[in-house]
Every structure is written in C-alpha cells, then in structure tokens.
Amino acid sequence: MIINMESIKNTLQEKGIKPTYVRLNILDYLERNRFHPTAEAIFKSLEKKVPTLSRTSVYNTLNIFKEKGLLNPLFITGSEVHFDRNTAPHHHFFCKKCKKIIDLDIKCAYFKEGEVEGHKITELHGYFKGICKDCLKKGSK
Amino acid sequence: MIINMESIKNTLQEKGIKPTYVRLNILDYLERNRFHPTAEAIFKSLEKKVPTLSRTSVYNTLNIFKEKGLLNPLFITGSEVHFDRNTAPHHHFFCKKCKKIIDLDIKCAYFKEGEVEGHKITELHGYFKGICKDCLKKGSK
DNA sequence: TTCCATATTTATAATCATTACAATTATATA
C-alpha cells in the first residue's frame, strides 16, 4: 500500500520526470526499502503489484533516476549494482556474512574539501567490509 | 623483458603458489604496471609474449592471487574489475575524463580502528571520482 | 629415463547482469 503517493509524485515532478505508474512504484519502493536493493530485487518485489512490469523498465527507470540525481549506484559486491535513495554523502558497511549493506553515520575529512592531492572531487565513495554487529552477536567467529 | 624474475618467484613461493610461466608473467606484469589493469588489459598485454595464454588462465590466476592476498579487486567503474597489486590500505581517485585510477596517499581515521559503529572491519574501500590533476591542467571544464 | 598421478592451462560453452532495439501501448494535446 502506498502511503505518501503525493510526495512521491512531487519528488518526480521536481526533477522533471513524468510521474508514471511504473516510476511512482519504483520510487515508492526505494523510499520505503532503504536496504539498497538491486534491480532484480526491485523487479521481484514489484511484479505482483505491477504484473506487466518488465526488467527493462526497472533498469530504464533506475537509469533515469540516477541521471536526475534521485539515487546513487553502489559498486560494492562486484556482481550486482545496489541502489541508494539517500544521495547525501555517507559511507556503507557490507557484511560478508549476511550480505547486508548498512548505512554509516561517520564523518570523512574529505567530504567537504572538493579536492584531494590536486584532483577535483565530484563524488565520494567509502565502504567497509567485515562482520556486522548483528552477525557478531549471533556468534559468528 | 623481465628484470627481477627471482623476486617475483619468491613472492609466489612465499604465498604457497607454484611459480609457473603464466603466473610469473602475470605477477610480473602487475608489479611493473601499477595502474590497476583489468583482466582483459592483462590478457591483451601478455598475449604477444605468452602466445598460448588464455583469458581463462588470466582469470584463474587473478582469483588465486586474490585468495592468497597478493592483490585486491577494485569495484569502481561498475563494469570491469580492476586489480591492485598494492594490498596496503589506501584510497583511489577515478578520473571521469581519462578513466585513470590514481593511488592516493591520504589517511583515513578508520584505517586502524578495526570497527565502526559496532561492526567488525576487515576491509577498507575508499575512492573519489572527479577530474584528475592532469585533465584539469589540460583545460577540461 | 619412463611411467603415472596430479596440477595447470586451454578452448569452449554457459551464466549473469545489463543494455540495445524494435514493436506495442499509453498519454497528452490539438
């Protein structure tokens, strides 16, 4: 069930994206599922609600969202791309056990600098890999 | 021409990897070409010298090197994997114009910590994207 | 040295994520 369809619609229109049924549903999904899903995960989750949905539409839509700055792609696992609705600069933690990608709330000294060693920065990407808090609790060695 | 084949051989043997002709050449290539080449780039560069070389062998060898800690894979572009012979923790800069991946000599506050927000860190990955120093000089806007 | 077991390399096919393309469908406006 879509709760805040109006705000989803506004978000699209503010970015100059026509708010179609497919796009509304994909953005809505990303808004409420902040675990950085893959294109395939989005497709699988929405195909019940949007039965005519195609993988191609998911990929197309995600590419449009990316170009318009509505999301950032994450290259962390080396296989599938994960999508992050949070476009503010932040870091991630990838758990090798449960495979979750967790947002981190840490400060990076270079976040605001705009340059490093003479190179002009436009994007920041930082992630750690290891065992997450939950998996540590569950007694993984 | 291979200059320090003996040290290359020692490196492999120290890691418990049998020093074959293919492996010696791939490691030698990585040692002298520190621009983080892809599997394809390595294959193309070596196929003259090692005419029977196959792509499969390059991939196999790189996977062995990765498992034994001789290199780290870099997931930066989202398409091909780049390989970094420098396994010490360091950051990278990816130039969107010339596509080069440049090593950075900056300190990260979390490099030695071992944990962040309760999660146990085993790997650190940091990279910036933008326009590199050289491309800025050449007058890219 | 010769034989044999094992490891390495190769060629080919398969896989997986993603993109290209063309046909179909929906939408908006005259």
Place this chain on the structure above:
DNA sequence: TATATAATTGTAATGATTATAAATATGGAA
C-alpha cells in the same frame, strides 16, 4: 477523436566472468 510523442514491454544482444572438460605440463616413483 485523431495523432504525435513518450513510456513500456519482450526479445535479442552484449560483455565480463565462471564452469567444464579436454589437453598439456610437471614432478616424483620405479
């Protein structure tokens, strides 16, 4: 309502990587 345009779809193509099985090389044992 007709028509132009945009969005969506299904299918095929692509590109990087892996799986598989055959061929080759290697290192001892006899």
